[in-house]
Amino acid sequence: MSSSASYSNPAYKHDSFDKVVDVDPESGNPAGDDLFHPITYSWLGVNVFAEKKAGLCSKKENVTVKHILKNVSGICKPGELLAIMGASGAGKTTLLNVLTGRGGDNLRVTGSLHVNGCAIRPHQLTSRSAYVQQDDLFVGTLTVKEQLIFQARLRMDRQIPQSERMKRVQQVMLELSLVRCQNTLIGVTGRIKGISGGETKRLAFACEMLTNPPLMFCDEPTSGLDSFMAQTMVEAMQKMAQQGRTIICTIHQPSSEVFALFDRVLLMAEGRVAFLGLTTDAIDFFARSDQICPSNYNPADFFIMTLAVHPEHEEDSRSYIQSLCDKYDAGVGKGVYRQAEQNAKCGRTASVFDDYKENSSPYKASWGSQFLAVFVRSGLQIIREPLQLRIKLMQTTMTALLLGLIYLDQNYDQKGVSNMSGALFLLITNLTFQNVFGVVNVFCTEMEILKREHYNGMYRSEVFFLAKNIAEIPLAVLQPMLFVCVIYYMVGLNPAVEHFFICMGILVLVANIAVSFGYFISCMSKNVEMALAISAPLIIPFMLFGGFFLNSDSVPVYFIWLQYISWFNYANEALTINQWNDIEHIDCSNTTRPDNCLNNGQDVLDSYNFEAVTIIMTDSDHLNIILIISN
Known part of the structure; x- marks a missing residue:
């Protein structure tokens, strides 16, 4: 379960969680103004319950409670690209919503979230994280560059001069290959022809990258893209992680090439964690449970098929999933829990949220x-x-x-x-x-x-x-x-x-x-x-x-x-x-x-x-x- 392989990239170095040395991934030199505190994000004992009444006139005792997430714990460190995977209904989207503070009013959530040794509330993540959602929502009558300028005006600190904002816009467009289409309208379906689906997805990433966030969440970033564009998007995410960012994403049935780009994988089944660790270790873990992935088979497809509840063998599927999750909790899961628990101890002298004020305005612009x-x-x-x-x-x-x-x-x-x-x-x-x-x-x-x-x-x-x-x-x-x-x-x-x-x-x-x-x-x-x-x-x-x-x-x-x-x-x-x-x-x-x-x-x-x-x-x-x- 050692994760040292995930941090062997020389482009990212840090002495501690508080003293930061950010290094340019190309040259190895200090990045200058693009400094950010690396974030180790962990979650302990997360449980999610959904309450549903039987009807309009139902009494309190008739309320049914569905246990969606069951004692989920995990950790993601700087320089890692973590993929949350599982069959439909496994709870991966619910987990991501909890981690981003978007659980919803109809859900009851228990557990704790921790950043660099300090407990945090979800709304504190807004200024230090980015969330690339599955649906790309833009005003189609703007060009790509105008959209990024609009975002830069409202999301970057008000002390940053306009010249620096424009410089950052150009830099992000260059990093995500949007320079060629910068003056093209985003487009409105059925009315205005605009940029392609891949460019739209890259634009969504570009909007979040403007503030140089150390923590990123991505919900189905490859949704609606062909295999080539999906691989390109994940490669871009991998490059962001190599620069010292902590990236957590959900993904549905990636290709074998895309799956190989992830550093670690979190496999969900029936609201529980079936595995959390290196992608290479996941295959060995399933092999020890008598589920051997064929050498010419896509590991992602294998994991999803193995953890799915088959309608014709529903009882057997649920029984196997329960035994596999129990085996994870008794073995590999203990090590993951210890890491998450260690990150929950407030032993640091400083936190990335030290400058956060409870009553301060959440808006960067005046x-x-x-x-x-x-x-x-x-x-x-x-x-x-x-x-x-x-x-x-x-x-x-x-x-x-x-x-x-x-x-x-x-x-x-x-x-x-x-x-x-x-x-x-x-x-x-x-x-x-x-x-x-x-x-x-x-x-x-x-x-x-x-x-x-x-x-x-x-x-x-x-x-x-x-x-x-x-x-x-x-x-x-x-x-x-x-x-x-x-x-x-x-x-x-x-x-x-x-x-x-x-x-x-x-x-x-x-x-x-x-x-x-x-x-x-x-x-x-x-x-x-x-x-x-x-x-x-x-x-x-x-x-x-x-x-x-x-x-x-x-x-x-x-x-x-x-x-x-x-x-x-x-x-x-x-x-x-x-x-x-x-x-x-x-x-x-x-x-x-x-x-x-x-x-x-x-x-x-x-x-x-x-x-x-x-x-x-x-x-x-x-x-x-x-x-x-x-x-």
Whole structure:
């Protein structure tokens, strides 16, 4: 079980865990500014339980507990590339999530994590580690270089000057062979052609390498890659480990060439450790358990097949796995446990987390730097997708023309009053649905990026929403302005120019409220499908109490709160007052019931129970517009 072979690389030297001498892997000379504390990471007695209730009305005693990880212990040292392997359901992903502090709220975790002799909490690893997740999430309208610059601005220490950040970006691109595609868009599936899958995976590593982390976690780094690209990725990871980093990754069924690149392997089976040690020793360990790997067989495939639960021999498989894990615990596992236990003793004089302050900000960049970086990125997203912009403007124009033709040239008579009121309410309804569904369809896909970058300590959530909303203000203003310009005079609404601009201002506010409501729905939904399913049911109650379908005085007292929070209500009242307040005459000649005739604009407002306190004040030199509305 000796691991000296893992540390024989002359490119990495250290006198102790606290005194660091980082050496350039090519020349053997000190690396200068790229110093980092090497990390020995160990975990002791990790158990994970998942609680699941039998149903909505189940009692506490009906809660079922599933034991996912069972007393898992291990250690990974500087200069090592450790692969966590096992069959599906073995617990390898759960273990990685625990090690990275991403266990989840529905899991109960026991055990302890230790770094260089000191116990740590998972959130302390954020500033000293990197986590390359299986799914590569990027803003596809950025180039490779722009993505790395964005990451460098937000993830590197604020004391580092801009010139050094750019130098680091160039260095990382060179190390991971991204120079050739640095000015290529990352790409959006089905819309924008971008970089290849291998380049995308290398970009994910590059983003994490910018901060020069001593500890790295990788979840299925070869997922979706062909055998050549998978080998290239693992070779890059091996090179990173040789520079003194501690790298832990999960991997599913690697080729024999890829498996040979790992220093050590952790084999999981049924939530237990079946083996942890050198890859060469793993074959001998299984041979001593009467499981001999053929000489021409991929060892990784052999281990996974041996540790899998075969459906046709389920009892025998589980029995063998239990005996193999027991044998490991009684032999090799004792040595691993002693190493992990030794690392758990706080006997060091210093720790890599000595500079960590419990109440310090988890963000490397200042609030202003965060805002500027996210604002620039949001602007580039809009500018680089002109097709989306053209589609939105065309959709707005076509809808406005259609509604304008339906309500074309209304007269100021009894029918015209009804038709114009319907047209005004349709303006609100159309802009609401158009903007809510527009946001839901786009923002739900960006939520995963937001959550990942926020949890990585890149920027605050309010920074993201504020920067994105400000970047989208031009479009949020242009769309309702275009809508009003097309439809207003086609319908024949109040022709005075001041009324035109008041109507435009009200609908600009409606559009922005709808955008905000779309963000609200997106944030409370797990995916696009759920957001689309609940959008209409959530909007319709606000629409019903908007004053068009139900008179304001007829709202039931138990629903009055809906009326007060409905933007349909305020917008419809404002537009109605703007339209009818100074109309002195409405024709009654075409009505069959003269007693119910609406003779002027004030009669229309009275019928809706709307009251205008002040609407317009003008003089000959300039135009002052004041809009004050009350019930």
